[in-house]
Amino acid sequence: MQATTVLVEGESDRLAVEALALRHGHDLAAERVQIVPMGGATSIIHFLERYGPQGAGDRLLGLCDAGESPGVARALFRAGIGSGPLEQNGFQVCHTDLEDELVRCLGVEAVLNVIESQGELPSFRLLQRQPSLRQQPVTAQLRRFFGGRSGNKVRYAPLLVASLPAGQAPPPLARLVESFVGDI
Numbered sequence: 564m565q566a567t568t569v570l571v572e573g574e575s576d577r578l579a580v581e582a583l584a585l586r587h588g589h590d591l592a593a594e595r596v597q598i599v600p601m602g603g604a605t606s607i608i609h610f611l612e613r614y615g616p617q618g619a620g621d622r623l624l625g626l627c628d629a630g631e632s633p634g635v636a637r638a639l640f641r642a643g644i645g646s647g648p649l650e651q652n653g654f655q656v657c658h659t660d661l662e663d664e665l666v667r668c669l670g671v672e673a674v675l676n677v678i679e680s681q682g683e684l685p686s687f688r689l690l691q692r693q694p695s696l697r698q699q700p701v702t703a704q705l706r707r708f709f710g711g712r713s714g715n716k717v718r719y720a721p722l723l724v725a726s727l728p729a730g731q732a733p734p735p736l737a738r739l740v741e742s743f744v745g746d747i
Contacts, residue, residue, distance in 0.1 A: 565595070565620075565622050566595045566596075566597070566621045567594075567621060567622045567624060567743050568596075568610075568614040568624070569596065569597070569598045569623075569626070569739065569743060570599055570601055570625040570626075570654075571598060571600055571601065571625065571626045571627075572601060572603055572627055572628065573600050573601075573603065573716070574600045574716075574717050575661065575662070575716035575717045575719075576600065576626055576661050577598045577600045578717060578720045578721045579661055579665070579720040579721060579723070579724050579736060580626065580736065580740065581598055582720070582721040582725060583727075583732055583736055584740050584743075586725070594743070596743050604627050604628070604631035604634060604635055605634065607625075607638045608642070611623070611642040611644070612642070615644060616642065616643055616644065617642070622743075623644065623653060624653040624655075624739060624743055625739075626654070626657065626735060626739050627649070627654060628656070628657050628659065628660045629656050629658055630659075632649055635649060635654060636649055639652050650738070653742060655738050655739045657735050657736075659706070661720065661733070661735075662705075662706065662709045662710070662716060662723070663706060664735060664736060665720070665723040665724070665727075665733055665736075666702055666705055666706075666723075667733065668732065668733040669723060669726060673726055674705060674723065676726075677719065677723060677726050678719075680722075681719075681722070687704075687705075687708050690704060690711070724736075
């Protein structure tokens, strides 16, 4: 059985992918699937060299943000993995980022419930009152909440995945997990 390496931008993405796969009863180690955070999509060339056709020869899959997708596509092409839409090459693209996908899939109220369960709703409400964010939509405020405080993306990614209703996951995340563990 060929090993599968799933390249993701960061640690929060790794935790979300693992959480969804584990939620569906999959043993990633037994299935020879490893989720590798790259520390940002711009590092992909190094990881393609290590795990791709010229390296370990693993089956490569991945997840990236829309803003990073042109660079990821160029890197895949240069590594000899393929051209064309990223999805055809095993890479799923999040509209803005994975947290945005999770917020859209769950809905604002469910996300606020997760924040409240962590005792951080007062902190979020304080953030909403900042002059630069007052007029922003709640989704933009949530993006700032998750990305603005060190560790929040890592902390909340698995919590948001755990809050997803059964059988519902953001399309890029669901497609990625389906591609390496079967139907979810």
